[in-house]
Amino acid sequence: MKKKLTMELVKSLMDESYTLVWTDCRDNLDGNRDLLQECLDKRSPEPLWDKTEEWYGDSEWEAAKGIMEKLKEKCILFHDFDEEEVESFFEEHDDEIRSEIYARDDSDVLTELIKHTDDIPVRVEMLSDYDCINSNWFESQGGYRYEESYFGDMVDALKLNPARVKKMLVEKGYTAHGRFPDRKSRYGKEQVSYEHFYQELINSCCGANLLTYIGKVSLKDLYDIGFSFKEVIIPKGNYCGIFSFIYGGGSLFGMELQQDVKLELKPKGRYGFLFRLDNEKSETECSIQHVYGACDSFFGETLKIVS
Known part of the structure; x- marks a missing residue:
């Protein structure tokens, strides 16, 4: 058969x-x-x-x-x-x-x-009900205000004492209006130094800036977590600064983090942080790499993502 x-x-x-x-x-x-x-x-x-x-x-x-x-x-x-x-x-x-x-x-x-993919440069931008902070020249025309301003939200995000910030600005010849509360509980918890904050502020030369933290992220970590996560931890020694992805300008990116910084990506109240890959080939926004001519090492160490 x-x-x-x-x-x-x-x-x-x-x-x-x-x-x-x-x-x-x-x-x-x-x-x-x-x-x-x-x-x-x-x-x-x-x-x-x-x-x-x-x-x-x-x-x-x-x-x-x-x-x-x-x-x-x-x-x-x-x-x-x-x-x-x-x-x-x-x-x-x-x-x-x-x-x-x-x-x-x-x-x-x-x-x-x-x-085989290198760690990817990223930006983590602070969002606020008060839109943005403009250039130092523009902001200083009417004087800096802590309350109801992006500037104030930035001071809070960096855990700086508003009263000390006001004192520093006034001593440097700038005008500061309104209430700047004395939050002594923040001493020792500041993310950056007051001098670095001042230098970042006065060297800002562009409109529509956001407080921006930088780092790199592992693609494997992103993939393993399903590209869905709620928090990131920026390591001590990385930097943050003022940057406008709209106009392609900002400041020095000279504020060195004095401690690990945990940022919650899900908006809470009026605050929130936006996680973006810094894409120098983007046709819709300006990237730090393109604007500053920065290589990957400029972004510091790899951050940690938390589900």
Whole structure:
């Protein structure tokens, strides 16, 4: 009795595993920050999955096709099946055979791409009901105010004592209006020095600035957490400054953090922080790298993300 060609037989001829797609150590996601920002905006890795499928889907398909041709040869040469019968069987069961081959695929393209991707420069910008802080020249025309101002929210975010900030400004010849409460409980808890804050303030030369913390983030950490997280911890020794992603200017980025700083990304009351990849190729906003001509080392150490 003639032996019948079955899926069980075809499966028995398959290798235990196949590597359908190979990646080079130079293959990475360094040039795809728009795609990674989309993942952050959607709080999901799905855009990355879709793009990886788009990039490598044809290669997988061709590799599977080659494996199927070899399986056909085995059926004909070693099991004496008729060539026409084999072709007919493989055509009829094409999807099932491909699915089995894909199930045995041990290649992990995305893991390799992520592994070869450098840590990514990021900005964490402070949002406020009071929009922004303008250049020192503009702000100083009417004098600095602590209450109901972005300037005041910035002082609070940096855990500076408003009364000491006012004293410093007045001593330097600037006008300060209104109430600047004496919050002595902040002594020793300041994120930056008062002198660094003053230098950052007076060197601000652009409109629509935001208080901006900088660092780098591991793509593996972002992916492992599903691009969805609530807090970041900027390490001591990194810097923050005043920057406008709208106009492409700001100040010195000279405020060195005196301690690790935890920032809550989910808005709480009128405060909130926005996490952005610093994308020098962006067509919709200015990046620190483009404006300052900064290399990755300018952004300091890698920050920690907290789910």
